[in-house]
Amino acid sequence: MNDLLQKLMINATELTRNGQLQEATQAIQRALRGGASEVFGVSDPATPPPATRASIPSGEALVLDGLTRVIDPPPEIVEEILPERSGVAVKEAVDLDSVEVDSPREERWLDGSFTHQGRTLAYKLYLPPGATGAAIAPRPMVVMLHGCTQGAADFATGTQMNALARDLGVVVLYPEQTQHANAQKCWNWFKPQHQQRGRGEPAVLAALAQTITAEHHVDAARVYVAGLSAGGAMADIVGRCYPDVFAAVGVHSGLPRGSATDVMTALSAMRSGSALAPSGGAGSPVPPTIVFHGDADATVHVSNGAAIIEAARKATGQTNGRMPSARTAEGHSGKGQRYTRTVYADEAGRSTAEYWQLHNAGHAWSGGSSRGSYTNPTGADASAEMLRFFLAHPLRA
Numbered sequence: 086m087n088d089l090l091q092k093l094m095i096n097a098t099e100l101t102r103n104g105q106l107q108e109a110t111q112a113i114q115r116a117l118r119g120g121a122s123e124v125f126g127v128s129d130p131a132t133p134p135p136a137t138r139a140s141i142p143s144g145e146a147l148v149l150d151g152l153t154r155v156i157d158p159p160p161e162i163v164e165e166i167l168p169e170r171s172g173v174a175v176k177e178a179v180d181l182d183s184v185e186v187d188s189p190r191e192e193r194w195l196d197g198s199f200t201h202q203g204r205t206l207a208y209k210l211y212l213p214p215g216a217t218g219a220a221i222a223p224r225p226m227v228v229m230l231h232g233c234t235q236g237a238a239d240f241a242t243g244t245q246m247n248a249l250a251r252d253l254g255v256v257v258l259y260p261e262q263t264q265h266a267n268a269q270k271c272w273n274w275f276k277p278q279h280q281q282r283g284r285g286e287p288a289v290l291a292a293l294a295q296t297i298t299a300e301h302h303v304d305a306a307r308v309y310v311a312g313l314s315a316g317g318a319m320a321d322i323v324g325r326c327y328p329d330v331f332a333a334v335g336v337h338s339g340l341p342r343g344s345a346t347d348v349m350t351a352l353s354a355m356r357s358g359s360a361l362a363p364s365g366g367a368g369s370p371v372p373p374t375i376v377f378h379g380d381a382d383a384t385v386h387v388s389n390g391a392a393i394i395e396a397a398r399k400a401t402g403q404t405n406g407r408m409p410s411a412r413t414a415e416g417h418s419g420k421g422q423r424y425t426r427t428v429y430a431d432e433a434g435r436s437t438a439e440y441w442q443l444h445n446a447g448h449a450w451s452g453g454s455s456r457g458s459y460t461n462p463t464g465a466d467a468s469a470e471m472l473r474f475f476l477a478h479p480l481r482a
Contacts, residue, residue: 191214192211192212192213192214192247192251193210193211193212194209194210194211194212194247195209195210195211195212196208196209196210197209197210199260199289199292199293199296201288201289201292201293202284202288202289202292204266204285204286204289205263206260206261206262206263206289206290206293207237207260207261207263208237208258208259208260208261208293209237209238209241209258209259209261210256210257210258210259210297210301211241211246211247211250211251211256211257211258211259212256212301213250213251213253213254213255213256214251221302222254223302223303223304223305223307224254224255224256224301224302224303224304224307225253225254225255225256225303225304225307225308225309225475225476226255226256226257226258226294226297226298226301226303226304226307226308226309227246227250227255227256227257227258227309227310227311227471227472227475228258228259228260228290228293228294228308228309228310228311228320228323228331229241229244229246229257229258229259229311229312229316230260230272230290230310230311230312230313230316230317230319230320230323231259231261231262231270231312231313231316232271232312232313232314232315232316232317232338232459233267233269233270233271233314233315234269234270234458235270235313235316235458235459236261236270237259237260237261238259239457239458240259240313240316240457241257241259241457242454242456242457243450243453243454243456243457243458243459243460244313244450244453244454244457244460244467244468245453245454245468246468246472249468249469249472250472253472253476255472256297256301256303258293258294258297260290260293266286271315272286272312272315272316272318272319273285273286273319274315274318274319274322274339274340274342274345275318275345275346275347275348275350275351276346276347277346279319279322280322280326280342280343281326282326282327286319286323287319287322287323287326287327290310290319290323291323291326291327291330291331294308294310294330294331295330304479305480306332306479306480307332307475307476307479307480308330308331308332308480309331309332309333309334309335309471309475310323310324310331310334310335311334311335311336311337311471312335312336312337312339313337313338313339313450313459314337314338314339314384314385314448314459315339316339317335317336317337317338317339317340318336318339318340318341318342318344319339320334320335320336320339321334321336321339321340321341321342321374321393322342324371324372324374325342325369325370325371325372326342328370328371328372329480331372332372332373332475332478332479332480333372333373333374333375333474333475333478334372334373334374334375335374335375335376335377335467335471335474335475336374336375336376336377336390336393337376337377337378337450337451337467338377338378338379338382338384338385338390338448338449338450339376339378339385339389339390339393340354340355340359340385340389340392340393341359341389341392341393341396342396343359344359344389344392345359354386354389355384355385355386355389356386357386357388358386358388358389358392359389359392369400370400371396371397371400371401372478373397373436373437373438373474373478374393374394374397374437374438374439375438375439375440375441375470375471375474375475376390376393376394376438376439376440376441377390377441377443377451377465377467377470378390378391378440378441378442378443379443379444379445379446379447379448379449379451379461380442380443380444380445380446381444381445381446381447382446382447382448383447383448384447384448385448387442390440390442391440394427394429394438394440397429397437397438398429398437398438401429401431401437401438409429409430409431409437409438410429410430411427411428411429412427412428412430413425413426413427413428414426416465417465418451418452418463418464418465418466420462420463420464421463422443422444422445422446422451422461422463422464422465423443423444423445424441424442424443424444424464424465425441425442425444426439426440426441426442427439427440427442428440436474436477436478439474441465441467441470443461443464443465446461446464447461449461449464450467450468451464451465451466451467452464452465452466452467452468452469453467453468
C-alpha cells in the first residue's frame, strides 16, 4: 500500500474508533476511489473471471439443502492429524521480520487444497501485489465463506472483495464447501457437531486460516471471517469458537450460532427466528461483529441478524460490566437503497458491534456485482464497510 492510501486508511480507522462513522465511510471511499488507477498506475484491478449467475432456488434450499446427509467420517479417521496442503509444503518457522519479498509484484489468484481431521477443502487465495525488494509487512486477511450453491470464484466475483483488497493490501481466502459434505454446498451450520471448537467445519476452517497465515506472512492479529447466508451462519460460529484466531466477524443474511440443532429448528429459525438461545454462555468472548440483513429477506428472517448483534452486545456487557451504548443513523446507498445503521460502543467509546438493516432488501449481498450470484448491486457496499470495520479491530492481546 502506498503512503497516501495508508494515511487515508489510518484516518478512517481513527474516525471509526471515535464514533465518526459517516466521516470514516467517506475516508475509506476516498481511499478506494483512488483505486488501482491512481495508486498503482493501472486501470483494470484484477478480479476473478465472471461466473455464470446461478439460478435462485426458492425457500430453504438456499441455506439448508442436504440436511439429512451424514458427513462425519468414521471415528477411526477423526483423530488429530497435521494440516496438509496439496502441492505446497508446510514451511518451517522463520524470523518473518527479516524475510525479503519473494513474490511477484503482480497480484496472484491461486488454487489450493487443505486437509485437517480427515476433511479436505479446496480453496482460492487472493494475494495482493508485493513491493519488490522491500521487507514484507504483515498483511491482514479476510476469510470469505460462500452461500449455498455458490463456489469460491462466484463469491469473489459477486462481492468484489478482491478489487477492494488489492488497493488495501489485504489477503483474501475463499474456502469452498464440498458436495460430499452437503449436496448444495451449504456449510452445515445447523448441526451440533459443526458448532463447536475442535470439531467439524469450524476446526478445519480455523486450521486453514492459521496455515495460510503462517505461509503467506499474514498478520495473525488481523485475521477476519465473513460470510453470506449459510456462510454467514458459519462465520458467526467460527468467530465465536475461535476468538483467539479471528479478530472480527462479518455476517450477511445469516443466523446466530446455536439457533438450530436439527432440521426442524433450522427451518423454524429461518422462517421466524430462533426459539433457542444463541449458544456461548455468560462471559464467552465474542469478536467485534458487523451484520448486514435485509428486512425483506424471505429466506432468512431479519430477526436472525438482530439476534447475532444482541448476542455480541450481551457478551460485551458481561465482559465489561456495562451494556454497550447505541448510536443509530439513517442513510441510503448511492443508488438509493435505504438502510439504518446502528453502532454499539463500549465504555471507552470503541465500537464492538455494527448492524446494518437494509430496507426493502432481500437475500443477497448488498452492493455486490450482478456478475455473481445472490447480489444486490443497488445496496450499500457491504464489502467496503466490512473491510472498514475489520481494519479498525485488530485482535487484542
